[in-house]
Amino acid sequence: MIKENTQSTQTGGAPDLQRKAAMALLAQATAQEIAAFWAEWSDKPDVETLRGPETGLVMLRGRIGGGGAPFNLGEATVTRATVRLGNGSVGHAYALGRHREKVRLAAVFDALWQRPECRQDVQQGVLEPIANRLKQEQEATRAETAATKVDFFTMVRGDD
């Protein structure tokens, strides 16, 4: 395994949480949108692929009764990649599904995000659009579900 020694994972705490959030968004990007972000990216670095992109399985776990001990529910396909940029920055990506190019680009953006000089651009040009799309989709689903909420009312019977 390629162990990180960049600042962000060494320090723990908040930077880790930021990177975790960034990687979560990259994992949820669509293949089309991440390809478009990469196409628009100016000053593309050299990218060396250290691992993958390769597809494998993870065993998903549920919990007995919903909150109890874990049990193995079934598997899902996952694709992962690790890349190194010309400047030495190493990026990882894992995402559900089998979109290899998407995951390779996610690893590239993870590597870019770790470079202080690039972080702002990744944040604004890549992560925020993904986050906004996800938020919109989730809010639409929530509002559509809310419209199917049952409003109970009591029938008053008889004449009083």
Place this chain on the structure above:
Amino acid sequence: MYVAVKGGEAAIRNAHKLLADRRRGDRDVASIQLDQIVEQMSLAVDRVMAEGSLYDPELAALAIKQARGDLIEAIFLVRAYRTTLARFGYTKSLETAQMRIERRISATFKDLPGGQLLGPTFDYTHRLLDPELADDTPIEAPEQRDEPDVPTPRVTDILGHGGMIEEDGELPEGAVAGDLTREPLTFPLERDLRLQALARGDEGFLLGLAYSTQRGYARSHPFVGEIRIGEVEVELEVAELDFPLTLGSIRVTECQMVNQFKGSSKQPPQFTRGYGLVFGQSERKAMSMSLCDRALRARELGEDITATAQDEEFVISHSDNVQSTGFVEHLKLPHYVDFQAELDLIRRMRAEHERNRLEGEETKEAAE
């Protein structure tokens, strides 16, 4: 002596070519696309993912197309595919309490916090065929309602506060969840392995068993405490990073079945529970699973084992439709030599029978 017989290569090759032709059907009709299957046959896709035990909608759609819509064949294809891939690890447990809910109902509490959310359900439809669907009639966008994002606590937690219902199931200290894809099953099983087997079990088989419990074979007087359908995040811990990674979200259906009481001299009576969790939107399967889970807890709960649905070895050994179809369907493959041996045996038995009959007649004649 073993005699190998070769033959039929050309017939098999041509049969598969014919299969490909029949699968394609009339060339004047457009070939169905995988995204059409994912979008418009989504519950078939969900069933293939659940029983194929592999979450990947595009792969399930491909399997359905390849299997000409035969879902058990599609499940078989998915199971075969998964054996070609390496396992990266086990995810953290899915937190269904954090689900982004698309449907959530309770048959036990009318006014539960967060409300009864019907979602995209067949319930309350009239089950009348809709001729308009035969055409490409435009479909309106769904209604939306602005609601504050209120928490939707699990019904079992609401009941749990008073100790009126048993807690979520725990395993003995230090137990690691068993994995039937890695170790052959040995009975009796713990609940974790039973749930894994049930989650991939055949919907029809589990539905029939669940129905049998309602009809009085291992009656448990069930109520649907809660069904919830929606998306949950998947997290994986990997060696190269110090924090769990979010891989994306999957849709699951969860059923909390609340059943009649259990108590002892030490413990006051409380409701017992059965649990169902299934990939995709599949509440019939999740409900069946929870009823079977509850029935199969008979030993743990000290109940008499009187019905098939309580017989762990019977239920779990026959719930997997890939195993079942493999063994049932293998009967149609050539058994010429086996059957030749049987023919030989029955000829000898019949000859012996005839000899005995003749001898009997001779003895009878001699006696007369």
